[in-house]
Amino acid sequence: MIPVMKNDPLLLPYKIKHLEFKNRLMISAHEPSYAEEGLPKDRYRLYHLERAKGGIALTMTAGSAVVSPDSPPAYNNLHAYKDEIVPWLKKITDECHEYGTKVMIQITHLGRRTSWNHSDWLPVLSASPIREPAHRSFPKEAEDWDIDRIIKDYGEAAQRMQAAGMDGIEIEAYGHLLDSFWSPATNKRLDKFGGNIENRTAFSLKVIDSIRKSVGKDFVVGVRMVTDEDWKIGLSKEEGIQIAKKIISTNKIDFLNIIKGHIDTDAALTKVIPLQGMASAPHLDFAGEIKQETKFPIFHAAKINDVATARHAIANGKLDMVGMTRAHIADPHIVKKIIENREDSIRPCVGATYCLDRIYEGRETLCIHNPATGREKFMPHEINSKTKTIKKVVVIGAGPAGLEAARVCAQRGHKVVVFEAASSAGGQINLICRSIKRKDMIGIIDWRLSICKKYNVKINYNCLATTENILSEKPNIIIVATGGIPNTKILEEGSDLVSSTWDIISGNVNIQDDVILYDDNGSFPGLQAAEIIANKGSRLEIISPERFFSPEVGGMNYVPYAKNFIEKGVNITISKRLKGVKKRDNRLVVSVTSDYSDKTETKEISQVVVEHGTVPLDDLYFNLKKDSINQGVVDYKSLIKGGFNEISKNPKGNYHLYRVGDAVSSRNIHAAIYDSLRICKNI
């Protein structure tokens, strides 16, 4: 019998109207971008279902399901304006209900926070024709017929959600169309929808009225609203509270979900949704103040990543429902683990915000260290299936790929030994953590180490793996997770004169006064090394051959680097390629060219740093390959379907051999961990 912590404030139920939430934890609206033709099909459903199985009280589906066709999806949003959505949503709702989870949906008109050049090619609109920097559309000013049409669209969309059996809806009002009328930054209208606060809220109140008329008095309707834009030219806290009170006084709304900040630029967005290295729960006290001020049901989410902070939010009456959204992207079973007294096994959200950055790049949400998220159909969040045949598994390397392999194999019941050449685990993550703002990344390693310890994985540190000591373990399976080393040999001449980004990050080389950093990878190591150089006070030019700077780093993750580079006066040059480096006296002369012209220029400098990803450390793999049963082969056909077909190309071989992570090729943490999970979950 599992002991239930009856006094845990997080596990107390909460009621709005007839609707009882079984605990205080919710997932706030977030568009995972899994929609297919605007519809939440299997992938979407299984994602929410997994979180329902994990015990969440409320899952707010969609992020901004769009109510009108002239609100074209910005990041693959659901189409709330289509009748076909109803059966798909109903399936999600019905299945989540079986686990006692309430299901709502956020609806919106995106206004200027989208682009016009896709879907139905309708013009984008806003309260006034002011461009949103992040999405770059030039909106038209909403006309009277637009306003009437959209009010009706909201009502009809709400009706569809009710028809899908959903428990309620949330109207989005931050950075989208409705609040573009509230904010002095975006509403310059001279008609009855501009000017004083009455006029600026008139449109939203009509929308609320239309929704309430459509769904009747019992259906739960809330507003996720900006209550202070925290912006010199934007909506003040006083005005925000005034609007909140106006909305409450209609008696047509059942809860508010509080937002502080504005989201029209990536930099502004990171203050609303903070990344790793930024303050935790920065707006919790503010949301609590709104609760005090309004005495109304208040929901809120913003980097409440750990259970202790969530508990504090409820215990101290700051919130009624607490959103742990990214935390549930990382671990869908948080509530179950709280109930089962297994809080220490929660896979931590390390705040990397890989999940959110990806949707802004037109890709789907994935978690940097939980490859099962969004792949619920064929990847397990927890390894529960035990092997029938216990095998001896030797893993070489205790970086993210190696530790994931060790964790999964050990949880499957195999006997696992890890060889690690360094004195501690972590691999490249140890380098990342040298940047204070990214130190939470160590959670990726620590979580795996704690499971490895529980499952008796033997980790041999300071142990250089050789064919001999590996084979002395008599392994059935060998997993090579040896990673890579920086690849700096990419120049026509002078590669021996350059340093790598790892040299800079690890402190292996002294930083000179004027430096060129050639970043041909466009990812984090280049930015991290650049930051270290700039922080030292050196003159720095970053040269990139790309058309856009740092293409592998998402918009939100780029923010703290951009701030630093601007403040430190770092020069960024794009579309140029480093050709070669020569020594002249005690200085270096670099030649710089480009893919676009034959023109070559030279620059004199003290130090050159090159970032071009890593070269696999794969000698061991190739040495072991000939005596392996599978000859290193992985059956991709079954792998991509979530299966695994053990290959026997050399039946006389002694072991199966696999290679994962950067030992295969230079990629990222997610790829490395996914390599290991998808192979090891079946062996």
Ligand SMILES: Cc1cc2nc3c(=O)[nH]c(=O)nc-3n(C[C@H](O)[C@H](O)[C@H](O)COP(=O)(O)O)c2cc1C
């Ligand atoms: C992938 C992703 C998509 C999101 N999309 C939306 C959205 O469409 N509408 C919305 O109101 N918030 C959206 N959010 C913000 C979340 O609702 C939440 O406010 C934010 O993640 C901060 O909470 P957390 O720290 O608990 O994750 C999104 C967040 C993520 C991670």
Ligand code: SF4
């Ligand atoms: S990618 Fe990072 S921020 Fe997003 S859920 Fe995973 S750990 Fe959390």
